[in-house]
Amino acid sequence: MSVPPAVSMFIAAFILLNAIVGVVTYITLLERKFAARMQSRIGPYYVGWPHGWLQPIADAVKLMIKEDIVPAPADRAVYNLAPLVFLVPCMLVFATIPFAPGLGVADLNIGVLFFLAVSALEIVGLFMGGWGSNNKYALLSAMRAVNQIISYDLPFIFAALVPVLLTGSMQMSAIVGAQHGLAGWFVLYPVIGQLAFVAYLIAALAAENRVPFDILEAESELIAGFRVEYSGMKFALIQLGEYAHMLGTSFLGALLFLGGWLGPGPAWLGPIWFLLKAVFVFLILTWVRWSFVRIRVDQILAISWKLLLPATVVLLLATGFVVAAGGGRGL
Amino acid sequence: MSAYLPVLIFAVLIVAFGVVSLAVARLARPSRPDVVKLANYECGAEPIGPAWVRFPVGFYLVALLFIIFDTLAVFLFPWALVLKPLGLSAFWVMAAFIGIVGLGWIYAYREGVLEWK
Numbered sequence: 001m002s003v004p005p006a007v008s009m010f011i012a013a014f015i016l017l018n019a020i021v022g023v024v025t026y027i028t029l030l031e032r033k034f035a036a037r038m039q040s041r042i043g044p045y046y047v048g049w050p051h052g053w054l055q056p057i058a059d060a061v062k063l064m065i066k067e068d069i070v071p072a073p074a075d076r077a078v079y080n081l082a083p084l085v086f087l088v089p090c091m092l093v094f095a096t097i098p099f100a101p102g103l104g105v106a107d108l109n110i111g112v113l114f115f116l117a118v119s120a121l122e123i124v125g126l127f128m129g130g131w132g133s134n135n136k137y138a139l140l141s142a143m144r145a146v147n148q149i150i151s152y153d154l155p156f157i158f159a160a161l162v163p164v165l166l167t168g169s170m171q172m173s174a175i176v177g178a179q180h181g182l183a184g185w186f187v188l189y190p191v192i193g194q195l196a197f198v199a200y201l202i203a204a205l206a207a208e209n210r211v212p213f214d215i216l217e218a219e220s221e222l223i224a225g226f227r228v229e230y231s232g233m234k235f236a237l238i239q240l241g242e243y244a245h246m247l248g249t250s251f252l253g254a255l256l257f258l259g260g261w262l263g264p265g266p267a268w269l270g271p272i273w274f275l276l277k278a279v280f281v282f283l284i285l286t287w288v289r290w291s292f293v294r295i296r297v298d299q300i301l302a303i304s305w306k307l308l309l310p311a312t313v314v315l316l317l318a319t320g321f322v323v324a325a326g327g328g329r330g331l
Numbered sequence: 332m333s334a335y336l337p338v339l340i341f342a343v344l345i346v347a348f349g350v351v352s353l354a355v356a357r358l359a360r361p362s363r364p365d366v367v368k369l370a371n372y373e374c375g376a377e378p379i380g381p382a383w384v385r386f387p388v389g390f391y392l393v394a395l396l397f398i399i400f401d402t403l404a405v406f407l408f409p410w411a412l413v414l415k416p417l418g419l420s421a422f423w424v425m426a427a428f429i430g431i432v433g434l435g436w437i438y439a440y441r442e443g444v445l446e447w448k
Contacts, residue, residue, distance in 0.1 A: 006336070013341040017348060064356045072369040073381060084349045091345045095338045106337040113408055114338075135371045136382045147390035150397040157404045165411040228372055233356035237349055298447035301393065305445045309400065310436065316407065317426055323414050324422035 013105050020094055023275070024243045025056040027282065034283060035290045066232040071133065074229065078132030083230070083237040086125025090241035093119045093248040098173050100261045100270040111172040112164055115252055116157050119207070122245060123149045129238065130226035141225030144297060148213065151304040152206035158312035159203055162186070162196035163256040165319045166329055176260035178329040185259040192319050197257045199312050204249045205285055206304070208242070212292040213300055250281040392444045396436075403432050 029044065033051070036043030048054025070076060095118075096111040098104035108114055123146060130142020163186045164170055167178040179185050187197045206213040227238050254260065254277035261270030295303075371378045410425050439445060 006340075009337040009340050010344075013337060013344050016341065017344050021348070064352075065359045065361075067361050067363065068356065069364070069368060071371050072366075073371055073378075083353075084346065087349050088342060088345050092338070092342055095341045105341050106334060108334055108338070131383075133371070134382045136373065136378070139382045139386070143386065143388070143390075147393060150390070150394060154397065154400045154404065158407075161404075161407060161411055164408075165414065168412060168415045170408070170412065232360055233353050236356075237352065301447045302445070305393070305396070306440070310433075313403075313429060313433070317429060320410075320414055320422050320425060321419075324417075324419045 009105070016094060016105055017091070020091060020244055020247070021240070024240055024247055025060065027243060027247060027279070028059070028239075029053070029056050030279070030282075031286050034286050038287075038290050060236065063236040064233055068232040068234065069229070071135070071229050073134040075132045075134060078128050079229070080132075080234070082125050082129035082132055083234040083241070084125075085128055086122060087237050087241040087244075089118045089121035089125070090245040090248070093245065094251070096172060097248070097251050097255065098176075098260075099274055100267070101173060103271065104172075107171060107173050109169075109171045112160060112170040112175070112252075112256075115248070116153075116160060119245060119248065120149070120153055122241070125241075126226055129230065133226070133229040135229050137228050138226045141228075145209065145226060147297070148209070148300060149207060151301055152203050152213070152308075155199055155304060155308040155312045156203035156207050158309075158316050159196050159200040160252070160256060161316055162192060162319050165316065165323055166192075166327075168323070172255055172260075176255060176262060179259040179262060184262075184329075185257065187257040192315065192322065193257065195315055196312075196319075197253075199308060199315065200253055200257065201281075201284060201288075202303075202308060203312075204253065205288060206300070208246045208249060208285070210246075210285060210289045212288070212295045214294055246285070247278065247282065250278040250285070253281040254278040396439060396444065399432065399435065403429070
């Protein structure tokens with residue numbers, strides 16, 4: 001008995017969607033526990049034994065039964081649509097990531113390009129939310145967001161292009177396939193790999209609007225930025241999208257630089273290795289988030305345009321020279 | 332294009348997930364609006380006027396620069412795929428192109444476009 005391809009595609013997409021929601025829900029708990037440890041606290045503890053493991057479920061239920069407030073002056077259509085417009089690109093980035101050979105929704109031959117293109121679309125929903133709220137804080141935050149995200153998109157693209165250049169393919173499974181062997185991971189590629197990984201992490205922090213690049217959230221000046229007017233399930237969808245995007249970026253980092261599902265042990269351990277590596281990248285980002293203070297908007301722009309952008313372009317050129325002169329891996 | 336069908340299915344599922352969860356929340360939550368609750372949140376102060384005022388779009392020049400470098404990225408993607416077979420000649424062509432864009436970057440730097448005002 002064979003399953004029609006459309007049905008198996010549907011099943012794969014359905015499983016992936018549920019896996020993302022599940023992992024994202026629990027990664028919030030991980031971040032809270034991690035942050036608590038860094039500050040000598042315990043973190044969520046009382047909901048569920050041991051160590052408050054039911055806390056994310058309680059949060060989700062609570063957000064679901066919260067009253068939903070649409071401010072009277074808001075642009076209702078834009079305001080109500082924004083969480084959905086924000087959520088879709090944030091979760092769609094997972095579509096091209098393979099979690100093991102052949103295990104994924106679609107291993108497109110333009111995988112990396114698809115990821116970068118879709119992940120940049122989150123700014124549309126973000127700006128809709130900021131504008132539609134008709135709130136001064138939200139509007140300021142949305143303006144800052146556009147400014148920052150378009151500034152850091154470029155270093156992000158250029159840093160992600162380094163493994164593509166080394167492999168000669170944008171297909172994610174081909175990039176992982178080029179990292180086989182001892183010291184095969186691109187993060188271990190001499191000089192180029194480490195610099196590109198650091199650039200990727202910095203650009204990822206900024207693209208995810210995390211501290212020290214969180215001027216658009218800025219609790220102490222803009223309260224919570226573009227989502228200040230959101231409550232209940234709409235707020236939950238925005239948070240879900242934000243963490244899903246962050247997790248997607250961690251997965252891409254693990255895939256491009258840390259060898260994806262490659263690891264010791266039998267093949268079925270592959271997805272677990274991949275998840276562990278992605279969580280590792282996520283924890284690096286979280287570690288930075290809870291260690292540094294917010295930096296000013298002019299500093300943020302200066303870092304991107306005067307330092308990170310030229311540095312990544314030069315790095316890309318250097319990689320190009322190495323590849324053209326016969327280095328690199330793959331094909 | 333059939334390779335993109337799973338992506339489309341996944342996108343539709345995400346939209347469905349968002350719509351369904353919003354609909355469930357709509358059934359589960361209370362709704363008791365009043366005038367004060369529906370006012371814009373400004374830390375307790377009463378908002379004066381709408382937020383939709385004329386706004387100095389400071390990143391206008393940054394956006395122009397972004398388009399230039401994004402175009403560079405568009406050219407870099409196919410270049411990255413064919414560099415290895417083509418070898419050093421393709422590298423020097425791209426190096427010259429990036430050099431020209433780099434001159435533009437230096438000009439923008441000296442004109443102070445990269446300073447945030």
